[in-house]
Amino acid sequence: MGGHCDPRFAAVRAAFAENFAERGEVGAAVCVVVGGEVVADLVGGWSDAARSRPWAPDTLVDFYSVGKAVVSLLALQLVDRGRIDLDAPIAGVWPQFARGGKEAVTLRQALCHRAGVPAIRSRLTDDDLWRWDRMVDALAATEAWWEPGTRHAYHTNTFGHLVGEVVRRVSGELPGDRLRGVVGPLEADLWFGVPPPQQHRCAEVLWAYRDLPPPDVDLDALPAGLPDDVLMNVLAHFNPPGYSSVGVVNSAQWRSAQVPSTNGHGTATGLARLYAALLRPGALLSPELLDHVTRVHSSGPCPILGEDVVFGLGFTPTSSWRPLGPNPRSFGHFGTGGSLGFADPDAGVAFGYVMNHVIPRWRSPRNQALVDAVYSCL
Numbered sequence: 001m002g003g004h005c006d007p008r009f010a011a012v013r014a015a016f017a018e019n020f021a022e023r024g025e026v027g028a029a030v031c032v033v034v035g036g037e038v039v040a041d042l043v044g045g046w047s048d049a050a051r052s053r054p055w056a057p058d059t060l061v062d063f064y065s066v067g068k069a070v071v072s073l074l075a076l077q078l079v080d081r082g083r084i085d086l087d088a089p090i091a092g093v094w095p096q097f098a099r100g101g102k103e104a105v106t107l108r109q110a111l112c113h114r115a116g117v118p119a120i121r122s123r124l125t126d127d128d129l130w131r132w133d134r135m136v137d138a139l140a141a142t143e144a145w146w147e148p149g150t151r152h153a154y155h156t157n158t159f160g161h162l163v164g165e166v167v168r169r170v171s172g173e174l175p176g177d178r179l180r181g182v183v184g185p186l187e188a189d190l191w192f193g194v195p196p197p198q199q200h201r202c203a204e205v206l207w208a209y210r211d212l213p214p215p216d217v218d219l220d221a222l223p224a225g226l227p228d229d230v231l232m233n234v235l236a237h238f239n240p241p242g243y244s245s246v247g248v249v250n251s252a253q254w255r256s257a258q259v260p261s262t263n264g265h266g267t268a269t270g271l272a273r274l275y276a277a278l279l280r281p282g283a284l285l286s287p288e289l290l291d292h293v294t295r296v297h298s299s300g301p302c303p304i305l306g307e308d309v310v311f312g313l314g315f316t317p318t319s320s321w322r323p324l325g326p327n328p329r330s331f332g333h334f335g336t337g338g339s340l341g342f343a344d345p346d347a348g349v350a351f352g353y354v355m356n357h358v359i360p361r362w363r364s365p366r367n368q369a370l371v372d373a374v375y376s377c378l
Contacts, residue, residue: 067264072314
């Protein structure tokens with residue numbers, strides 16, 4: 001282990017060490033900011049399967065769906081500046097999207113997973129996955145899976161292209177380019193699309209493959225007559241085949257591409273700095289908008305996640321199933337395997353945790369031990 005930890009937060013250091021000793025951690029980092037002060041910034045373990053490269057303070061790793069909140073922030077900043085309205089049709093800035101029953105889909109519906117396009121219907125390849133225009137064109141052409149606005153289903157992978165293309169249409173910048181302008185002043189090491197000269201810093205992601213379907217799912221061999229929700233679920237994860245990162249996660253193409261729902265890379269310190277900035281009134285979002293978007297906007301059963309869930313607008317509010325500490329106004333986003341970024345306005349806590357041993361799914365004993373340790377010290 002390396003880094004530093006305020007003696008008052010020794011329980012965080014202890015929980016971090018226990019994650020390696022008892023909970024299967026391979027490489028990881030955690031950063032905690034309280035009241036604007038960094039009280040813990042720790043790294044440990046290994047960034048590769050061979051356990052030859054120690055995890056460093058600048059080690060980058062894929063943090064999966066943690067990136068959904070990050071790309072949402074880019075869109076919400078445009079809302080804050082009056083450049084797009086939450087309740088205006090997306091087709092107003094993206095005319096090609098007005099097909100297949102999606103003509104009236106709003107940014108609000110997209111941000112709370114009610115847009116009706118959690119999967120792309122036309123068959124795609126991983127060569128398509130590296131091409132932003134190809135992905136968003138296929139998404140725009142997809143017929144809605146249900147009447148938008150009438151239900152939600154987690155837009156596992158399409159969320160990033162959906163919200164990210166709104167960002168591009170309004171701002172003229174791809175999400176990764178726009179993100180650099182936001183995180184640069186914060187010195188927050190977060191990326192959509194890691195440039196090749198920086199990829200030597202990337203940790204290998206180590207999946208517990210026994211928990212995964214085979215990466216060579218043959219979409220064309222699926223039996224006819226599958227129920228829509230079953231077909232939607234398969235396509236959401238495996239169209240293109242590498243959309244969920246399976247089989248490509250440690251490749252240069254994946255790291256370079258912009259797949260904001262799934263392949264954001266960064267450090268725990270970068271995530272904590274971003275969430276700490278969100279707690280400073282007006283630094284990234286107006287207090288009024290932040291309060292609005294971090295409330296529950298959709299709740300109920302989700303056919304993709306297979307459980308009852310709650311969604312805010314881009315950010316996930318704390319819930320009994322996926323708690324972000326004990327306070328009711330906490331918000332953030334988990335990622336596959338347990339990576340996590342969140343903020344607690346009541347306690348003044350900003351938190352970032354990333355790791356490379358992915359044991360599905362989001363809520364894990366590792367992140368829960370760290371969060372519990374933080375609050376035991378307050």
